[in-house]
Amino acid sequence: MQRSTWRTWSGTVGCAPAQLLRPTGEDEIVQAVRAAAGSGLTVRAAGTGHSFNRLATTPGVLLDLTSYTGVVAVDRAAGEVTVRAGTRIGTLCETLDRQGLALENIGTLADQTVAGALSTGNHGTGLAHQPLSGQVTRVRLATADGEVRDIGPGDDPDLWASVRTALGTLGVLTTVTLRCVPQFNLRHQLRSEPLDALLERFTDWAGQSEHPSLNWLPWTDQVSLRSVDRTDEPPTPRAPLRRYATTLDEVRCGLTGQAGRAGGASTVPWLTRHLGGLWPDAPYTDASHRVFTFPQPVKFLAMEHALPLGRTAEALRALRPVLRRLGAYSPYSVLVRVGAGDDLPLSPAYGRATGYLNLTVPRTAGQIEILRAAEHVLREFEARPHWGKAHTATAEVLAPRYPRWKDFQRIRALLDPAGVFSNEYADNVLGPVTAVAPAGAAR
Ligand SMILES: Cc1cc2nc3c(=O)[nH]c(=O)nc-3n(C[C@H](O)[C@H](O)[C@H](O)COP(=O)(O)OP(=O)(O)OC[C@H]3O[C@@H](n4cnc5c(N)ncnc54)[C@H](O)[C@@H]3O)c2cc1C
Known part of the structure; x- marks a missing residue:
């Protein structure tokens, strides 16, 4: 069969x-x-x-x-929503929106599931905001012993911290409870600035908008700065269409990638210059979830590393000559976002305000070299790779970058001593399940 x-x-x-x-x-x-x-x-x-x-x-x-979906309960008094694990973030946000509620911060993708996002340390942008796991108040987890555990802040602190970013290795999350807030609108603005000037004031810039991000095409010396902030303004007319500007930009990148394949990757800057600038970039306001996310139909490959915020500008300076020397450019810009630190053992944001540096390439073989070269540079900056994106790091490289690594391994060995929830990849990035160390001995 x-x-x-x-x-x-x-x-x-x-x-x-x-x-x-x-x-x-x-x-x-x-x-x-x-x-x-x-x-x-x-x-x-x-x-x-x-x-x-x-x-x-x-x-x-x-x-x-993906068939195990839907909102289980909304507790308006507590400001919490409980969803089945396979619910897509976009569906959750639309359901909340109809009830005058919202999630306080999310990444750019509406289509991923709540549990999948949580399990890999998914994040949006904003120095006041932790990754998605920071909005989680309770989970239910089906464990290897055939039981379901209801886990929250009152439980073993190492368990509660570990289960919120666990790469699927502690069990199957069945429901997730998240904090929610009254629905709010966001104002989206773009402007451009010389890269060097921005790098001089990078940490100041990072704090000047609630949800800042920047895009940089490595063959240029300009950056496009995006500020996204709360506003009492009503949505701009036809605002729901405005988010498609970013979608169209990704379509352009996809087409440029295809054309670059034929003409050689060195033609990418020329193609980008001639195909770019077609979409309006005037400010607009819309409901928060429609500003945070945009439809992403074009397939690509991405790598993202979490760096100490204070070293992010230095890392961008180090990346510039390396990407330029390669001569093969990706049509996708380098994306930089920021976030607050947290205390979860496997969170890439553990213990530090974070700058997230994301590189995207078309799925063509030569382009993967760009990711490899960038990964080589970023490793020198205490970088922790996004668990859900492309990278080549192994447990040996990763363990020293995570101060609470052993706390997670203890919980993993307690919950899943036989490695029922392991696979080759998880063992490669986490190591095999090890013998249980006593609580406290791990730190
Ligand atoms: C177009 C695009 C945009 C993206 N944007 C962002 C972004 O803005 N910010 C960001 O941080 N990341 C982003 N990502 C990465 C993405 O958030 C992660 O890869 C996320 O894990 C995807 O969720 P998923 O539902 O597809 O999970 P999958 O890829 O299917 O699974 C990911 C992991 O979660 C585990 N898992 C899934 N469900 C469960 C469950 N119920 N219980 C336990 N474990 C489970 C799986 O075992 C696996 O280890 C993006 C990715 C793409 C392709």
């Missing part, structure tokens, strides 16, 4: 699991975990497959959670 196959959104990674299941209830998830553990198969949960690496793949049982 032919095995079912599963592929990531970018299409560059896939697997043929022994069983591909699409549970629609928590009881089905628990049954699947029990059955797999009982027959010696490993289990991985998958969301919409928006990770760019092999994190969600398995030769064992793949639980595709």
